[in-house]
Amino acid sequence: MTDAPETTTPETGATHSGFVALIGAPNAGKSTLVNQLVGAKVSIVTHKVQTTRAIVRGIATHDNAQIVFIDTPGIFKPRRRLDTAMVTTAWGGAKDADLILVLIDAERGIKGDAAAILERLKDVRQPKVLILNKVDRVDPEKLLKLTATANEAVDFERTFMVSALTGSGCKDLLDFLAKRLPEGPWYYPEDQISDLPMRQLAAEITREKLYLRLHQELPYSSHIETEKWEELPDGSVRIQQVIFVERDSQKKIVLGHKGETIRAIGQASRMEIAGILEQKVHLFLFVKVRENWGDDPERYREMGLDFPH
Ligand SMILES: Nc1nc2c(ncn2[C@@H]2O[C@H](COP(=O)(O)OP(=O)(O)OP(=O)(O)O)[C@@H](O)[C@H]2O)c(=O)[nH]1
Ligand SMILES: [Mg+2]
8 A cells, every 4th residue: 555645636637737937027016916826925025126035936726727836036137146146046937937927017017127028038938928917006098008018029828917916817817827737747735835944934024024114225235044943842933033234234223223123023023924833933033244145155045046156
């Protein structure tokens, strides 16, 4: 007798599966859409650009299909080493996919980074689908114009108009993807929604809270790692995280007056992590000044990024 298989592919009917990458300019709503399609938060979201820094996979099952969404960092003109790593990772994520969803923020339109992405997509061989996002903010006439312009520039199989925020149009997209992906066995167990280890998700959640609370260059100058994760006998968990910043002045801002900023970040993060784990969480945050963390290969390894030389 053999053990039951790890994956729970349905026994009746052909199953479909595949990898679908989402690419687009920073802030287009890629992570929001992945969360909406998966039906749970697997990737952090903020109103700021360059929130996602590495590949995050979110897994949805729809009809007989398992769709593995690859959320990627926004694509923009890189300046720092970290930018280069993020943008290279995004294009790499697209290359690994069976299908690419190209997200355009319909409110912003096709200019700057979005225009540059469409230009570069001409050389990408994978099938491409256009997603006009944020339709809750745009009138239909503008959507039609954007559809025409984008389809002139790139050979898209289909165009979908969605609101990642409200979920409008998202079921049509899932229906399409479930049929469009090739027949094949599922890659993950049916109840798995992400491949991000919990330690890393917990660090991401803290980074989200830091992004929401701190402004200007600080979010971009910081990096968070989970250092320790200890299950305690009373069923709670003790998590220790480090916030790396580049300068002592930044450390002061993260701490805030009498430590109130870091306390607020910690509290918001702790509550969200506890909600996901369904466990009591003790979260300890430490701030370390590490002037050149953006040039330290070890930090890139932790983030799951290749170190650009
Ligand atoms: N009104 C509206 N806002 C949206 C929609 N989708 C995303 N947003 C908002 O757009 C902002 C950016 O969303 P993200 O999902 O973080 O965007 P992203 O493309 O992952 O950004 P990066 O990770 O920085 O590349 C957030 O404030 C979202 O709430 C939408 O359909 N409608
Ligand atoms: Mg994102």
